[in-house]
Amino acid sequence: MDLRTVLKSPIVYTSYQKLVGGYRARRKFVEDYLDLNPNQSLLDFGCGPGDILEFLPELDYTGVDIDPIYIEKAKAKYGHRGEFICSKLKELDLPSGKAYDYVIATGVLHHMDDKECLSFIKWAKSILKPNGKLLTLDGCYIPNQNKISKFLIDNDRGNFVRSVDEYTKLMSSQFDTVNRTIEESYFHIPYTLLIMSGETS
Numbered sequence: 495m496d497l498r499t500v501l502k503s504p505i506v507y508t509s510y511q512k513l514v515g516g517y518r519a520r521r522k523f524v525e526d527y528l529d530l531n532p533n534q535s536l537l538d539f540g541c542g543p544g545d546i547l548e549f550l551p552e553l554d555y556t557g558v559d560i561d562p563i564y565i566e567k568a569k570a571k572y573g574h575r576g577e578f579i580c581s582k583l584k585e586l587d588l589p590s591g592k593a594y595d596y597v598i599a600t601g602v603l604h605h606m607d608d609k610e611c612l613s614f615i616k617w618a619k620s621i622l623k624p625n626g627k628l629l630t631l632d633g634c635y636i637p638n639q640n641k642i643s644k645f646l647i648d649n650d651r652g653n654f655v656r657s658v659d660e661y662t663k664l665m666s667s668q669f670d671t672v673n674r675t676i677e678e679s680y681f682h683i684p685y686t687l688l689i690m691s692g693e694t695s
């Protein structure tokens with residue numbers, strides 16, 4: 495059985511993330527990129543088992559994922575912290591007119607082809623408040639990459655890991671300014687992450 499299949503189990507996924515530093519990466523992402531207070535709303539697209547809630551303060555949280563097993567696990571562990579919805583983007587039914595301070599997608603763009611990514615980024619922008627932010631975090635390819643990092647990224651479950659420029663092109667289609675940072679020390683193991691943010695006017 496290969497690792498990609500085994501990681502579909504929420505328990506294995508969460509344990510693996512803890513081992514390689516995925517928990518640390520989420521904590522650092524929240525500390526370094528999100529400036530949160532209890533009055534804010536955050537939509538976590540591709541929330542998985544909801545592990546990021548370990549590092550989020552109390553706030554208006556909505557987690558969305560297409561995987562019913564992850565959503566079931568998220569509801570069991572974090573159901574008291576927010577709402578979890580199992581849905582495809584096309585069928586997602588959010589409260590009409592609700593706008594969010596943040597939309598985040600951690601480890602999600604590299605699971606979606608360009609068409610799906612563009613639909614997601616366009617949709618995310620449409621549900622943000624003025625001065626709201628879309629933040630994404632994904633493994634990426636860079637020139638002269640650490641060989642272990644490249645090996646791990648080559649073997650990721652997502653079929654659409656991209657270069658920094660390829661990810662940026664997708665975000666730039668909707669946001670005039672895209673801030674980008676490459677983080678190589680978020681995990682305990684060599685792993686190259688690209689964090690992008692776009693802000694509404």
Ligand SMILES: C[S@@+](CC[C@H](N)C(=O)[O-])C[C@H]1O[C@@H](n2cnc3c(N)ncnc32)[C@H](O)[C@@H]1O
Nearest residue numbers: 540541542545559560561564583600601602605
């Ligand atoms: C690598 S996991 C990341 C989970 C979580 N964001 C985290 O940081 O632990 C990718 C997640 O994206 C979800 N996903 C992939 N494609 C999706 C799509 N088209 N719509 C919604 N969720 C999707 C998967 O089910 C999975 O839970």
